[in-house]
Amino acid sequence: MRWLVRRVHRKGKGQVSYEDDIHFGDVLTVGRGASQAVFLTDMRVALEHAKITSLSKGKYRVESLIEAGVRINGGIVHQATCAAGTQIELGGFRLELLEPPEDYDAAVEISQIDKSEQAAEIQRKRPPTSLAETRLSKRGPAWALFIAIFLLFLVLPAASHYSSGLSSLLRGSPLPSRDAWMAGELAGAHHFFQSECSACHSEAFAWVKDGDCLTCHALTPAHADPEVFNLPELGDARCAHCHRDHNGKTALIRGDQSLCADCHTDLGTRTAGASTLGEATDFGEVHPEFKVSLPRWDAQGVFAPERVTLAADLKEGSGLKFPHDVHLDKEGINAPSGRRVLECSSCHVPDAGGAIMKPVDFESMCQDCHALSFDVTEPERQVPHARITEIFYMLDEFYARRALEGEVKDESAPVSLRTRRLPGQSVQPQQRQLALTWARDKARQVGESLFTGRACTVCHEVSPGRTTEEPWAVAPVRVSGIWFPKSRFDHASHTTMTCAGCHAATTSSSSEDLLLPDIANCRQCHAGDEGGHDKLESGCITCHGYHESDHLLQVDLQ
Incomplete structure (x- = not known):
């Protein structure tokens, strides 16, 4: 198939010249790529933007090769069957499909869109931006808007409050009802039904009942397992005691320290000795020493971690022999490639979320120095690790x-x-x-x-x-992945600190040293939310979540 490709060149003073080219093939490709039959020098045009197929003389099919589509006769389409006279706009170029002249099967004319034409088209589509561009006056619209707001947001909501029929009618219409008088912005999770007050308030102008919450949250883990926490303060507490809506997108959960401190005061007496937890009413003043989860296995080989109070003499039986002080020597260590200075980050890399560290990998972190070669005649040969x-x-x-x-x-x-x-x-x-x-x-x-x-x-x-x-036989390596399972901590929030600020690794000569910071270390920067203005105020929920059962749901407590 023989195509006539005609380019129109406009010069000064209205002069026009034409440049004809011939293309052979059923399809005419258009784009900014050098491989395209019609090459357009405009950055707004994709490398492979569109293709034009000749169906018969004067009839064409235009197909877009990108998601944005192409503009044909002023409208955006992805594919269309067109006749001669159709105009296609790509960036600053216009392609017009022609009736093929004699000796040709198809024809297309390419020209640049004049800048003044583009500006005129933009101006034509631009909506009015000031009252001066309309026939309206300033005073008239102002009074009309005032009356509309007065009727829509004061008279109608007030009337719907006293008329149930009108209230039902307005709720089913786009007009504002008493919902316009919402007490405050809902939490982000409740935005999708913010116009339906009855979704939470089964009674008008009354507190939300726990049963209304369970309509959606029946499958939420139970906050207070009555078998573990047999306390009236937990069992009789309303959902709204801790979750208070209409306080903004992120204020649904109470974060004040008194919420937890009211119960965690004198727990031993209040639970008749059933609780062994220490007093915890303020992180900076009254809080027990941290408890860590040490990896342990029972006689049957089942993982059964042991929670013990963190102490300076606490040891970890990981099965490894590793002196931190040797590897962190400021002068470096002797490596096959020469003297090498290691840092904590050489072996300890945070995971994708920044909360915990990835496991130490021998092949990528240790083998450079600790090669497993076995024969001096072929030092590059090494045995596999841990197999x-x-x-x-x-x-x-x-x-x-x-x-x-x-x-x-x-x-x-x-x-x-x-x-x-x-x-x-x-x-x-x-x-x-x-x-x-x-x-x-x-x-x-x-x-x-x-x-x-x-x-x-x-x-x-x-x-x-x-x-x-x-x-x-090699003793298995047993290192705890999470030392504090009852709390939340992530390294990503502490990137302003140095590793040595919390972990005394440079003075440790044994892998049995736990190297975990105690509460005194954390109190150098953190204080409770009721004092310590020269430190970071940290309430209970900064590190702890609320009580959650491992097997009960909220609906199970009803």
Whole structure:
């Protein structure tokens, strides 16, 4: 198919010239890319913007190749079947589809849209922006607006308050009812029904009842499990005691310290000794020492963490041997690549949310310095980390191949294995057996050296294994992922602090040191919300959530 592509060039004083080109093919592609049949030099045009297909003489199909579509005869479309005379606008260019002249199957004319024409079109579409551009006066609209506001937002709501029929009518119409007199902005979660007062207020001008809340929140976890917290203050408390709406988008949950302190005062006496919790009425003045969750496993191997009070002599049995002070030496450590200075961030990287740290990864954080190479003749070869069976399989395979190929560079190997074999030379059965026996013994010797001497035992507790496949056993690493499960803490909020400000890692020579900050450390910056104006005021809900049951829902308490 033969296309006529005509470009119109306008010069000064109304002069016009034409440049004709010929394109062969059923489809004419249009865009800013150099590969397009019609190349348009306008940044508002996509690289591949549209394509035009000739259906027959004078009839075309225009298709957009981008989500924004194309403007055809003033309207935005994604595809259309057009006749000759149709105008397509792309950026500052106009393409007009033509009746093809003789010897052509299709034709298109390309011209630039005049800037004055563009400005006139924008001005034509611009709505009036001042009263001076209309036939209205200033005083008339002002009085009309005043009367409309007076009737719509004062007379109608007042009348609907005293007439139930009118109230129902207005609620079903776009006109304002007494909802226009809402006491305050609703919480963000309640915005979608903010015009329906009865959604929460089953009685007009009355407090919201707990049953009204459960219409939507029946499946919310129970805030106060009566079996655990057998206290009237919790069981008889209204939802609205803690959740008060009409106070803005983020003020639905009470955050004042007295909400918690009223109950957490003298708990031992008030619960007849049932509660073992300490007094907690103000973080800066009255709050017990932190309790941490240490990883523990019962006799059956089930994870059963133990909560203990944080103390300076508290130790962690993680199964690791790691001296922080050596790795954080200001002078650096000796690494294969030279002297290297490590920082806390070299091994401790926050997760995506910034709350906790990702687990330390041996391959990306440790292996640069602690290479698991096993043979001096091939130092780049390393055994895999933490996979004992694979380690001995690799060693057996490595030394068996070396023994069978010959020229073993080891004085302990038999002479026949240290002799180089010619390529293709067969190995006698007796030599093969001798080679495999030596390789097996060598693999076990190297494995013992790795596990008990120069590799594994540097960081791990190693003991003899129980099987030939795993002749050595490495104590599992058991580090707690979350030390304070009863509280909230994220490192992202403490980026202004240095790691050493909370963790005394530079003075720790043993991985048994817990290195967690105690309450005195936190009180250097944080105080309760009723005092300490030179510190960050922190109420109870800054770190703690309300009581939530693990198995009960709100509807279960009704």
